[in-house]
Amino acid sequence: MDLEGQGRIKQVVEQAGTADVIAVLGANSPTAVEMFALTLKSGDPSYAGPLAGVALGIPSFHILEPEIAAQIAPEVYQRELALPAMAMDVDEVIGPLKTLREEHP
Amino acid sequence: MAFPAVTAVANVLAHAPGLVCYGSKPVRDLRRDPALLDAVRARLRPYEEAVGYGPNQVYIGNLDPEALRALPRPWFRMPDRRAPSDGPFGDLISEPELLGLMRLCDRAGLMQLDAATLATARERLLRRGLVAAAEMDTPAPVRAEAIESMIRSGEGLPLRLEDRVVGSLARGHEEDEALTAHVLLENLAAKATGVLALRRLLTQVAGRLDPGDIPFVLAGSEEAVGDRYQRGGGNLAKAMAEDAGIGGAAGFDVKAFCASTLYAVFDAAALVHAGVFPRVLVVAGGSLAKLGMKYRAHLAKEMPILEDVLAGLAVLIERADGREPVVRLDTLGLHAVSSGSSQQALVEALVMGPLGKAGYRLTEVDRYATEMHNPEITEPAGSGDVPQGNYRLIAALGALKGEIPRDGVAEFIAAHGMPGYAPTQGHIASAVCYLAHALRAMRSGKMKRALFMAKGSLFLGRMTALSDGVSFLLEA
Amino acid sequence: MKLAGKRVLAIGERDGVNGAAIEACVRSAGAEVLYVETQCFV
Numbered sequence: 001m002d003l004e005g006q007g008r009i010k011q012v013v014e015q016a017g018t019a020d021v022i023a024v025l026g027a028n029s030p031t032a033v034e035m036f037a038l039t040l041k042s043g044d045p046s047y048a049g050p051l052a053g054v055a056l057g058i059p060s061f062h063i064l065e066p067e068i069a070a071q072i073a074p075e076v077y078q079r080e081l082a083l084p085a086m087a088m089d090v091d092e093v094i095g096p097l098k099t100l101r102e103e104h105p
Numbered sequence: 106m107a108f109p110a111v112t113a114v115a116n117v118l119a120h121a122p123g124l125v126c127y128g129s130k131p132v133r134d135l136r137r138d139p140a141l142l143d144a145v146r147a148r149l150r151p152y153e154e155a156v157g158y159g160p161n162q163v164y165i166g167n168l169d170p171e172a173l174r175a176l177p178r179p180w181f182r183m184p185d186r187r188a189p190s191d192g193p194f195g196d197l198i199s200e201p202e203l204l205g206l207m208r209l210c211d212r213a214g215l216m217q218l219d220a221a222t223l224a225t226a227r228e229r230l231l232r233r234g235l236v237a238a239a240e241m242d243t244p245a246p247v248r249a250e251a252i253e254s255m256i257r258s259g260e261g262l263p264l265r266l267e268d269r270v271v272g273s274l275a276r277g278h279e280e281d282e283a284l285t286a287h288v289l290l291e292n293l294a295a296k297a298t299g300v301l302a303l304r305r306l307l308t309q310v311a312g313r314l315d316p317g318d319i320p321f322v323l324a325g326s327e328e329a330v331g332d333r334y335q336r337g338g339g340n341l342a343k344a345m346a347e348d349a350g351i352g353g354a355a356g357f358d359v360k361a362f363c364a365s366t367l368y369a370v371f372d373a374a375a376l377v378h379a380g381v382f383p384r385v386l387v388v389a390g391g392s393l394a395k396l397g398m399k400y401r402a403h404l405a406k407e408m409p410i411l412e413d414v415l416a417g418l419a420v421l422i423e424r425a426d427g428r429e430p431v432v433r434l435d436t437l438g439l440h441a442v443s444s445g446s447s448q449q450a451l452v453e454a455l456v457m458g459p460l461g462k463a464g465y466r467l468t469e470v471d472r473y474a475t476e477m478h479n480p481e482i483t484e485p486a487g488s489g490d491v492p493q494g495n496y497r498l499i500a501a502l503g504a505l506k507g508e509i510p511r512d513g514v515a516e517f518i519a520a521h522g523m524p525g526y527a528p529t530q531g532h533i534a535s536a537v538c539y540l541a542h543a544l545r546a547m548r549s550g551k552m553k554r555a556l557f558m559a560k561g562s563l564f565l566g567r568m569t570a571l572s573d574g575v576s577f578l579l580e581a
Numbered sequence: 582m583k584l585a586g587k588r589v590l591a592i593g594e595r596d597g598v599n600g601a602a603i604e605a606c607v608r609s610a611g612a613e614v615l616y617v618e619t620q621c622f623v
Contacts, residue, residue: 026592027620
């Protein structure tokens with residue numbers, strides 16, 4: 001499992017700091033969601049990328065999580081999220097985030 | 106006037122386990138950790154397993170895509186040992202044959218190949234009716250010492266069959282980043298697999314057409330042929346035509362990320378429809394960069410490395426004769442700059458666009474060919490089932506528009522979708538790999554119309570944040 | 582978790598919700614965007 005682009009994220013975060021920084025994901029598979037969330041919180045679990053062993057501690061959310069989607073302006077939601085929300089099994093995709101939050105509060 | 110027809114399609118594969126270490130992901134990882142090579146080599150499949158692999162048999166036409174639903178997963182666990190290495194659409198050639206073809210296509214004299222490999226390639230390709238004896242006798246075999254010397258000097262990349270070094274590929278220039286041995290290997294592999302597809306298609310139409318009857322070739326693949334002053338110069342089409350014996354043809358390349366080949370088919374149809382040419386041949390070679398892309402996941406799951414074949418494809422577009430299925434140029438799906446980057450805008454442009462213009466409901470299209478990437482490759486890597494994801498988007502749009510009931514999504518997908526079978530993601534997976542199957546089904550009266558849709562991730566090139574796509578209906 | 586005032590890394594997926602869409606969404610909720618990317622099936 002891979003997150004290419006770890007290097008650029010690491011650079012952005014090195015410059016901007018991590019205060020109030022969150023990741024918002026759009027992946028359509030639960031395994032991808034879990035991999036991104038783990039990498040950004042605790043470091044690259046495959047130990048292959050620039051974030052291997054680097055724990056940025058950044059929390060991840062999915063754009064389709066109900067509490068996130070509810071904050072989006074309605075016309076933007078309609079244009080950008082209505083279709084993906086219907087196409088994906090949202091509960092299945094966001095599942096790993098719930099587990100991760102319980103394990104690493 | 107009737108729209109131009111698809112009259113022949115060749116789908117070919119080339120087994121390339123020795124080249125997996127030169128795929129983009131493997132090569133970068135191996136640079137950091139050379140010890141990985143043993144682990145990679147341990148998971149490369151022998152030729153017979155690649156031949157017997159269900160999705161590969163689908164690709165060359167011995168099975169329909171729908172047949173994969175009945176084959177128990179994982180498909181790699183039970184290759185069909187009796188499956189032939191050729192099918193109605195084309196061949197799955199062995200690696201020695203691929204190397205021999207690459208040597209045949211090597212006009213700059215960059216490649217060395219030993220006598221044994223050339224002999225094997227010659228014998229097998231002759232048996233397939235894809236080469237003439239004389240042309241296979243032209244490249245001079247090179248002795249092991251000369252090959253070793255080229256590799257030791259640092260100027261050449263080793264070419265291996267299993268654990269033996271059988272040849273090398275040299276860089277084209279001391280300083281030119283666009284002519285490194287690695288770039289040239291990518292380009293030569295694309296050229297050779299495109300030539301393979303062209304040669305196979307020409308045998309398919311040999312009864313009524315000579316190579317001399319082809320005036321124009323359009324290539325849409327994923328390589329970049331050029332030099333330090335123009336890294337993506339292109340026109341691999343003409344180079345492919347030359348080594349496929351299509352001497353009367355001119356041509357050029359179409360470049361649009363993964364949508365390249367489908368755009369080339371539409372472009373060919375437009376040229377024929379405009380009366381510029383009576384027929385145009387479209388060709389795509391394989392992407393070496395994408396070999397082993399998901400290898401990490403395959404190793405972790407103790408699976409064979411499934412991205413070990415290069416795909417090629419060729420399509421003949423001709424003036425309609427009333428019998429063959431036609432490309433509906435009046436109802437294209439196009440995604441304009443201002444269409445916006447939302448998922449809905451893209452799916453609407455590619456699906457509702459053509460259907461709306463043609464006056465069809467979603468359920469009136471027999472099959473949708475989207476990105477038909479083999480899920481057995483992507484699921485272990487956490488990327489899910491790509492064709493299924495695309496079908497869910499189409500069905501969801503149908504539900505949003507009221508054409509499909511919300512609880513009818515699964516049924517719609519089962520009736521109008523298909524399992525994926527293309528060996529790598531990219532241009533070949535993007536709809537065109539289904540043209541051969543659709544042509545067969547339409548000729549036998551089993552299918553009336555299919556929608557072919559391809560997406561291009563333009564944002565990957567960092568010149569725009571836009572996505573892209575193109576689609577058209579093929580209709581009997 | 583309130584998006585307003587947060588600084589967002591928008592990591593999209595071509596066949597899911599893409600990066601530009603995430604950016605538009607979180608901006609509409611008052612967040613700042615530090616980084617946008619769209620993966621092509623990882």
